Amino acid sequence: MDPFALTDSSRLVSRARRIDDPSFRAAFEAIETPRVVWGAPEESTVIGGGAAATLTASGPDRFATIRDGADRLFASGDVHAGTEAARPRLFGGFAFHEAATDGEPWTSFPEAWFVFPRVQVTAADNGTWVTVNAVGPDVTATDVERRLDEAVTTFDALGAADREADDHGTDASDGTADPDRNPDRPGIVSRHRTTTRAEWRTGVEAAVDRIRQGDLEKVVLAQALAAELRDDAPRCAMIDRLRHRYPNCYPFLIETDAAGTPDAAGTPDETGTPDAAGAAFVGATPERLVSMRGRTVETDALAGTTGRGETPEEDEWLASELAADRKNGHEHDLVVEAIRDQLEPFTASISTGDRRIKRLAEVQHLHTPITADLAATTHVLELVEALHPTPAVGGLPPAAALETIRETEPFDRGWYAAPVGWIDAAGNGTFTVGIRSAVFERRQATLFAGVGIVADSDADEEWDEIQLKYRPILNELED
Structure with a gap:
């Protein structure tokens, strides 16, 4: 299948x-759907809207x-970006495995x-920038520059309105200064677990055997929690709070099925509006799969979990334990060793x-x-394909772990625990692992969380750990 209808x-x-700095919420609400939000501790925050083009793929060759x-x-x-941070990029993600998006809520x-x-x-260190993109056989620089003029006028006005509201001490709808001033949480009417506690115990014990x-x-087993919401989930407020409350994580929001996507010629229609949003995959993941810039690669092994203490002393005790x-420690070592093995064919050197x-x-x-230095020029998606899934979200050996996951989990993983990130024209990019995440569609939310199972895992302890991992998203839903 041709992934991009480009003649x-x-x-x-x-x-x-460069534009006058509008608030996060003002910028988010001003752009059309489908929207994306990307953030990272060491990168600029990006809000994207509309679809100048989309790429879609399926099957075992989807990465290529x-x-x-x-x-x-x-x-x-x-391309004339003005600054590297404002360069045009593709944003998106992959399913955990083939056919993982066949069932709800992933259809x-x-x-x-x-x-x-x-x-x-793009909110960068050297200011806030707006980038306007177009793709098609009749696209001209004059048209794009006219649209850029219009966008600059719109966002400059939003920035001025925010400052004026701040000067008068009124709420400018600026979640940046105080994310708790964002709209109330929607509230949860009912919850449904796809896995009962008894089913969980049976699955864990079978995996341990x-x-x-x-x-x-090792195998990572996950659960899904479906929640019916009292009101529509306020996506802007939710991702804004997540990016502030988890500054060491990678917040993301990706809408895929809204209006305004391209037709067969790669030309978008004009119906995408902020009110036309469909489903969204939202999260604040602590786990980076890979970041590549030139021949420098960075990644993380993240495995092994405990809770937080109620006092600094208890917190330190838990960390020491x-x-x-x-x-x-054994679970973590498996992940470190596997990542090094998966990167080794691409690298001149690796440092742990x-x-x-x-x-x-x-x-x-x-x-x-x-960290690693590449031996030759490589596209970030080659590394993504080689690293996914890490043992932190899949298991070892990978094929046996995937078979166990499919046999045990009574739901489709979809994009949960799969690569989510961006690509630029040079083949650089950053991808995270889509955990601490949920799918939202108006008043429905489906949350996902998983744990690593090894030989001495206890089903009840692993159940409790999963409940902790639901908290980042549950905190944004419970009123």
């Missing part, structure tokens, strides 16, 4: 300019298909889907940092940073 005469035109489509798209580019999510936004707002018999070293725990504790609001993890 020989089609071209990509992109222009960017998206890579080839991205290369074709960017090869036609006439509007392809096995691979990337959007090239029509408008991209396989491990002790030598069929597996986690660091010394044999079960969690010291194991440390990564503290989040609800949990603490064992964390080991890993």
